[in-house]
Amino acid sequence: xxxxxxxxxxxxxxxxxxxxxxxxxxxxxxxxxxxxxxxxxxxxxxxxxxxxxxxxxxxxxxxxxxxxxxxxxxxxxxxxxxxxxxxxxxxxxxxxxxxxxxxxxxxxxxxxxxxxxxxxxxxxxxxxxxxxxxxxxxxxxxxxxxxxxxxxxxxxxxxxxxxxxxxxxxxxxxxxxxxxxxxxxxxxxxxxxxxxxxx
Amino acid sequence: xxxxxxxxxxxxxxxxxxxxxxxxxxxxxxxxxxxxxxxxxxxxxxxxxxxxxxxxxxxxxxxxxxxxxxxxxxxxxxxxxxxxxxxxxxxxxxxxxxxxxxxxxxxxxxxxxxxxxxxxxxxxxxxxxxxxxxxxxxxxxxxxxxxxxxxxxxxxxxxxxxxxxxxxxxxxxxxxxxxxxxxxxxxxxxxxxxxxxxxxxxxxxxxxxxxxxxxxxxxxxxxxxxxxxxxxxxxxxxxxxxxxxxxxxxxxxxxxxxxxxxxxxxxxxxxxxxxxxxxxxxxxxxxxxxxxxxxxxxxxxxxxxxxxxxxxxxxxxxxxxxxxxxxxxxxxxxxxxxxxxxxxxxxxxxxxxxxxxxxxxxxxxxxxxxxxxxxxxxxxxxxxxxxxxxx
Amino acid sequence: xxxxxxxxxxxxxxxxxxxxxxxxxxxxxxxxxxxxxxxxxxxxxxxxxxxxxxxxxxxxxxxxxxxxxxxxxxxxxxxxxxxxxxxxxxxxxxxxxxxxxxxxxxxxxxxxxxxxxxxxxxxxxxxxxxxxxxxxxxxxxxxxxxxxxxxxxxxxxxxxxxxxxxxxxxxxxxxxxxxxxxxxxxxxxxxxxxxxxxxxxxxxxxxxxxxxxxxxxxxxxxxxxxxxxxxxxxxxxxxxxxxxxxxxxxxxxxxxxxxxxxxxxxxxxxxxxxxxxxxxxxxxxxxxxxxxxxxxxxxxxxxxxxxxxxxxxxxxxxxxxxxxxxxxxxxxxxxxxxxxxxxxxxxxxxxxxxxxxxxxxxxxxxxxxxxxxxxxxxxxxxxxxxxxxx
Numbered sequence: 001x002x003x004x005x006x007x008x009x010x011x012x013x014x015x016x017x018x019x020x021x022x023x024x025x026x027x028x029x030x031x032x033x034x035x036x037x038x039x040x041x042x043x044x045x046x047x048x049x050x051x052x053x054x055x056x057x058x059x060x061x062x063x064x065x066x067x068x069x070x071x072x073x074x075x076x077x078x079x080x081x082x083x084x085x086x087x088x089x090x091x092x093x094x095x096x097x098x099x100x101x102x103x104x105x106x107x108x109x110x111x112x113x114x115x116x117x118x119x120x121x122x123x124x125x126x127x128x129x130x131x132x133x134x135x136x137x138x139x140x141x142x143x144x145x146x147x148x149x150x151x152x153x154x155x156x157x158x159x160x161x162x163x164x165x166x167x168x169x170x171x172x173x174x175x176x177x178x179x180x181x182x183x184x185x186x187x188x189x190x191x192x193x194x195x196x197x198x199x
Numbered sequence: 200x201x202x203x204x205x206x207x208x209x210x211x212x213x214x215x216x217x218x219x220x221x222x223x224x225x226x227x228x229x230x231x232x233x234x235x236x237x238x239x240x241x242x243x244x245x246x247x248x249x250x251x252x253x254x255x256x257x258x259x260x261x262x263x264x265x266x267x268x269x270x271x272x273x274x275x276x277x278x279x280x281x282x283x284x285x286x287x288x289x290x291x292x293x294x295x296x297x298x299x300x301x302x303x304x305x306x307x308x309x310x311x312x313x314x315x316x317x318x319x320x321x322x323x324x325x326x327x328x329x330x331x332x333x334x335x336x337x338x339x340x341x342x343x344x345x346x347x348x349x350x351x352x353x354x355x356x357x358x359x360x361x362x363x364x365x366x367x368x369x370x371x372x373x374x375x376x377x378x379x380x381x382x383x384x385x386x387x388x389x390x391x392x393x394x395x396x397x398x399x400x401x402x403x404x405x406x407x408x409x410x411x412x413x414x415x416x417x418x419x420x421x422x423x424x425x426x427x428x429x430x431x432x433x434x435x436x437x438x439x440x441x442x443x444x445x446x447x448x449x450x451x452x453x454x455x456x457x458x459x460x461x462x463x464x465x466x467x468x469x470x471x472x473x474x475x476x477x478x479x480x481x482x483x484x485x486x487x488x489x490x491x492x493x494x495x496x497x498x499x500x501x502x503x504x505x506x507x508x509x510x511x512x513x514x515x516x517x518x519x520x521x522x523x524x525x526x527x528x529x530x531x532x533x534x535x536x537x538x539x540x541x542x543x544x545x546x547x548x549x550x551x552x553x554x555x556x557x558x559x560x561x562x563x564x565x566x567x568x569x570x571x572x573x574x575x576x577x578x579x580x581x582x583x584x585x586x587x588x589x590x
Numbered sequence: 591x592x593x594x595x596x597x598x599x600x601x602x603x604x605x606x607x608x609x610x611x612x613x614x615x616x617x618x619x620x621x622x623x624x625x626x627x628x629x630x631x632x633x634x635x636x637x638x639x640x641x642x643x644x645x646x647x648x649x650x651x652x653x654x655x656x657x658x659x660x661x662x663x664x665x666x667x668x669x670x671x672x673x674x675x676x677x678x679x680x681x682x683x684x685x686x687x688x689x690x691x692x693x694x695x696x697x698x699x700x701x702x703x704x705x706x707x708x709x710x711x712x713x714x715x716x717x718x719x720x721x722x723x724x725x726x727x728x729x730x731x732x733x734x735x736x737x738x739x740x741x742x743x744x745x746x747x748x749x750x751x752x753x754x755x756x757x758x759x760x761x762x763x764x765x766x767x768x769x770x771x772x773x774x775x776x777x778x779x780x781x782x783x784x785x786x787x788x789x790x791x792x793x794x795x796x797x798x799x800x801x802x803x804x805x806x807x808x809x810x811x812x813x814x815x816x817x818x819x820x821x822x823x824x825x826x827x828x829x830x831x832x833x834x835x836x837x838x839x840x841x842x843x844x845x846x847x848x849x850x851x852x853x854x855x856x857x858x859x860x861x862x863x864x865x866x867x868x869x870x871x872x873x874x875x876x877x878x879x880x881x882x883x884x885x886x887x888x889x890x891x892x893x894x895x896x897x898x899x900x901x902x903x904x905x906x907x908x909x910x911x912x913x914x915x916x917x918x919x920x921x922x923x924x925x926x927x928x929x930x931x932x933x934x935x936x937x938x939x940x941x942x943x944x945x946x947x948x949x950x951x952x953x954x955x956x957x958x959x960x961x962x963x964x965x966x967x968x969x970x971x972x973x974x975x976x977x978x979x980x
Contacts, residue, residue, distance in 0.1 A: 255736055255738075258738060259736075259737065259738050259741035259742075260741055260742070260745050261741065433734055433736070434734065434807055436734070437962070514736060515736055515738050516738060516801075517734070517805070517807055518730060518733035518734040518805070518807050518808055518811060519733060519734030519807070519811075520807055520810065520811070521810075521811060521960060521962050521963070522962070523960070524810050524811075576806075579810070579813075579814070580813070580814060581806075581809045581810060581813050581814075582809070582813075583803065583804050583809075584862075584863070584867075584868075584871070586859050586860065586861065586862075586871060586872070586875060587859075587860055587862070588857040588858060588859055588860065589839040589841075589844075589857065589858040589859075589860055
């Protein structure tokens with residue numbers, strides 16, 4: 001019958017209208033900025049550099065290997081290696097970045113830099129309210145702005161951070177065990193030589 | 200006490216006018232009433248614009264405007280201020296006087312239509328014996344203003360848009376008139392006040408509104424379709440559609456003149472809803488006799504509000520008809536049914552007062568509607584389809 | 591229907607460029623619709639010549655969104671091009687990723703673990719669902735109705751995008767498929783959330799169906815409009831829902847059986863009237879079929895790794911050769927043609943964009959139609975400018 005389809009359509013809209021007063025399913029507005037949706041854990045926005053401990057320079061995990069710079073598709077990372085070295089979390093001397101800039105107006109949040117980093121040094125942050133009036137310097141993040149503590153990483157991506165921490169802890173344990181074994185062997189050799197010399 | 204409340208505006212007007220010498224009182228009374236209408240209906244327009252945006256929002260699972268004022272109440276104020284402060288651009292080649300007068304003519308003509316609507320008991324601004332005739336005469340002048348707008352802009356596309364809009368409005372005038380004439384026939388008078396009084400009777404508590412008769416129901420539906428098309432509302436708003444090539448007759452208007460066109464359209468909606476309520480829904484009479492204590496003007500304005508909600512509901516649900524489909528629909532479907540409705544109304548009058556006339560009239564209308572609808576869809580090969588799947 | 595044989599009677603002029611003569615000797619009105627236009631799905635221009643209201647000539651002009659994707663890929667590693675494929679058909683990033691990963695896997699002969707294949711199917715069908723819902727929404731939006739079906743479609747799409755974000759980290763630019771599998775595994779919690787979302791989808795398609803399919807105004811506006819003959823569709827290389835709405839049974843999921851699609855039970859709907867209404871209904875029916883596939887896949891997904899253990903992330907140098915990998919993207923056949931010369935970057939990287947190929951028949955469909963319907967016909971092709979212009 002002519003008009004039946006129109007009436008069915010009117011019924012659907014009426015149901016949605018009525019439903020918008022009673023069910024959250026039918027009223028999906030979130031009144032930002034007073035209300036916010038809870039961030040999903042895996043969300044990614046722009047990268048940041050992780051540091052362990054209290055001092056951001058001393059604890060920075062990045063060793064300026066420049067792999068992320070090479071793999072970044074839009075080439076938004078700029079790294080300058082340092083001249084000297086500093087010890088990393090297992091005590092081995094490593095280079096560190098004298099300069100680490102990310103231009104977030106170029107970055108496309110693809111997180112390939114995170115995937116290829118061998119040192120768990122760069123991770124994806126979840127902050128998106130980054131608007132600024134200065135569209136050049138305000139969107140060029142230097143290493144001071146990028147460096148955030150491991151606690152921040154644990155807070156924003158708890159599951160990932162737990163995994164990374166476990167892996168790094170086991171690496172450290174292995175390195176420690178190796179170092180202890182080596183020092184035990186050296187001590188044993190040192191203990192053996194004076195005995196020989198004393199003869 | 201309820202009597203006083205019912206007549207409060209009438210009594211107020213008489214009291215205010217009593218301060219003047221006797222010779223001036225009738226004219227002053229009418230002037231006061233006119234001033235009241237000119238203040239009230241734009242306020243209703245502001246409310247309706249807000250209601251529309253919020254209503255559409257809710258139908259689309261979102262909140263409408265709610266930032267300006269609590270619940271967005273001041274949104275129309277913001278919109279009004281915006282349109283007042285915009286630059287008023289008049290094209291150099293445009294005909295200045297006509298260009299200026301077009302929105303003025305529109306608004307004036309629409310306001311004149313309100314003069315004859317009975318908004319409550321004894322609350323018609325001007326009582327005339329042929330008020331329906333006056334209403335249609337004045338309503339047709341609104342089409343003049345649209346043509347003035349299109350013509351004065353000296354823009355090929357505006358003119359095309361104006362001509363299409365005028366063609367649409369003229370095509371739908373005829374079914375509008377035809378459905379009203381059925382009411383005039385049965386009520387026996389062209390005066391809107393007498394039409395309301397004819398419906399203000401009750402049998403077992405139920406009113407004698409014309410919509411509760413077969414011809415009245417069909418007439419109301421046809422009137423509603425024609426009214427939607429007259430006021431260029433969805434689904435008949437192709438002249439105003441954004442995805443249209445021709446931007447319409449109000450392309451060359453900006454700022455307050457554009458707001459006046461907008462005002463004119465909504466006032467036209469109120470006016471034609473008021474007429475529909477008067478002709479078919481009993482005007483200011485209450486739906487049940489035991490509710491007769493509620494003031495009459497409350498009933499009239501509630502019916503107006505219900506009509507507004509229906510317009511908004513249609514707008515949120517239905518896509519637009521194309522111009523030629525629109526005209527086809529008017530001349531080949533709505534008009535024949537309106538003429539048939541006229542004959543059925545006459546039949547109703549002559550078939551006595553038993554249940555026979557209900558059955559006969561409903562049967563005729565139902566069969567003809569279904570038959571015509573089927574023929575219409577068949578001729579264009581339209582219809583629901585079933586789909587096959589690959590093997 | 592046998593369109594490929596030479597014995598079927600073909601209509602006059604079917605293989606010549608379309609031409610329409612104006613009647614009357616009035617001047618033709620030449621209008622440019624776009625690129626700044628509310629209904630052109632992006633920056634796109636149509637140079638239309640009108641005789642009154644009839645379309646006499648229509649020339650599509652695009653390239654406003656050209657971003658040099660193919661040339662850039664020649665200077666970038668294979669992995670580096672993956673995020674750029676997200677931005678081709680930006681509504682359906684996951685299927686773009688899949689087509690590219692398929693092409694590279696063909697080039698190298700890599701194996702993809704079973705769980706990864708299931709995840710690819712699940713994400714691919716979710717993408718197809720939200721693409722068809724949005725496409726229907728936009729089509730009706732152009733018809734008026736103040737965008738109500740679009741809002742409903744976007745309400746469901748939000749749920750699907752939330753699933754994408756939980757798994758891949760991003761709602762639209764997902765960068766999720768890798769050569770040899772998927773980037774991260776889906777947890778049991780995610781699979782449960784996906785099952786819940788999929789359980790709510792049939793109610794949505796039912797709602798759209800009730801709102802739209804028998805609406806007389808919709809039928810009057812779309813039935814008989816923009817007819818695309820099947821032989822023309824096949825000759826022009828049209829693929830996807832547009833081809834199936836013209837009655838040709840060609841769905842790459844059935845023809846190639848890529849991934850594990852031959853394990854799933856689903857039907858391919860076909861249209862018999864070849865018009866805009868058929869295209870709209872085919873998309874609606876395909877949404878229902880996607881729900882069937884999703885239910886089956888979510889039930890049967892096995893445990894296991896999601897990445898080929900031999901796959902290398904860096905220093906990926908496929909042996910010299912060429913490969914063409916194609917999938918049934920929501921808009922048609924999306925194909926990637928790669929030529930490798932043994933280096934870390936591809937020698938030639940070519941995208942076969944379904945939107946562009948489908949757009950070539952726009953003039954044929956729109957000739958002789960009312961100008962008010964051109965926008966509808968264009969909407970029924972369902973293009974995304976990111977794919978047309980790359």
